[in-house]
Amino acid sequence: MSTRQINAEGLKLIKFFEKLYLNAYQDVVGVWTIGWGCTEGIRSGMTITETQAEEMLRKELSKFEAAVTNTVQVELNDNQFAALVAFSYNVGVGALKESTLLKLLNEGKYQEAADQLLRWDKAGAKAYLGLSRRRRAERSLFLSKPWEWAKDWNPGQTSESSRLLQLAQSGELVKGDDVRQLQQALIAAGFTLQADGVFGKGTAEAVKKFQEQQGLPADGIANAKTLATLGINSKAS
Missing domain, CATH: 1.10.530.40 (Lysozyme)
Incomplete structure (x- = not known):
């Protein structure tokens, strides 16, 4: 059967x-x-x-x-x-x-x-x-x-979940679970980096390379379009 x-x-x-x-x-x-x-x-x-x-x-x-x-x-x-x-x-x-x-x-x-x-x-x-x-x-x-x-679905839309993820030009680097989720998606897409929740140079470079591969504007900034292409839903604009 x-x-x-x-x-x-x-x-x-x-x-x-x-x-x-x-x-x-x-x-x-x-x-x-x-x-x-x-x-x-x-x-x-x-x-x-x-x-x-x-x-x-x-x-x-x-x-x-x-x-x-x-x-x-x-x-x-x-x-x-x-x-x-x-x-x-x-x-x-x-x-x-x-x-x-x-x-x-x-x-x-x-x-x-x-x-x-x-x-x-x-x-x-x-x-x-x-x-x-x-x-x-x-x-x-x-x-x-x-x-x-x-x-x-998002448990109480917070400022962290709606912010633009990018390499800080000065001051403290962007950190958080949203950064870690981005890094995990990049790892799943074949990039080598640590999912440490810190948006450093390595993460910015991986984002830029991914954007180049997908025909997106390659600026290293994880905007809504980039996140959506990675399979991450975002309220960022």
């Missing part, structure tokens, strides 16, 4: 948050990655086509579809199934199997299980806005509600 598959909305969600990379890159923990977050058998210098990326994603997803099918003991509608596949694709099958989310779900507590998704917004014990957005999107999909609003 064929394994149940993720639906179109779940696939759309994964592709939005993973982004497509046709050249292999090392993620923030040094794992070689390509396509929409595929890691199996990936090596330095590897390149693929978008068609190959689709095939790799489909093959990769089959493992998570099977895991959700085999571990969940209650009925799931298509959106609930898709949300759990998307979640496990990001955090791993092992995390799903050991989660309170799965325990509550198998007890038939669907709403409580959905709310558990919001707890998985950390990497290395630190919460990240990108993960918070992804978890909110997955929760909305699980509850069969529109999820795309979560792409721009």
Whole structure:
């Protein structure tokens, strides 16, 4: 019997948050990655086509579809199934199997299980806005509600989240979680730098090179267009 598959909305969600990379890159923990977050058998210098990326994603997803099918003991509608596949694709099958989310779900507590998704917004014990957005999107999909609003979700728009990121000409360098998020996106795009949350010369140079690659004005300033091209939603103008 064929394994149940993720639906179109779940696939759309994964592709939005993973982004497509046709050249292999090392993620923030040094794992070689390509396509929409595929890691199996990936090596330095590897390149693929978008068609190959689709095939790799489909093959990769089959493992998570099977895991959700085999571990969940209650009925799931298509959106609930898709949300759990998307979640496990990001955090791993092992995390799903050991989660309170799965325990509550198998007890038939669907709403409580959905709310558990919001707890998985950390990497290395630190919460990240990108993960918070992804978890909110997955929760909305699980509850069969529109999820795309979560792409721009921000917990209380602060001056830090709306400022222009650039190399300071004098005085103290620009610092913050928004800078760290920018650096992590640049690392994911193949650049070598530290995600230390400080906008120094190395970050400015990486931004400029990325802008050159993408045909954007290459000024080293991470404006809204540059952030959007990196997959970072910003209210900056």
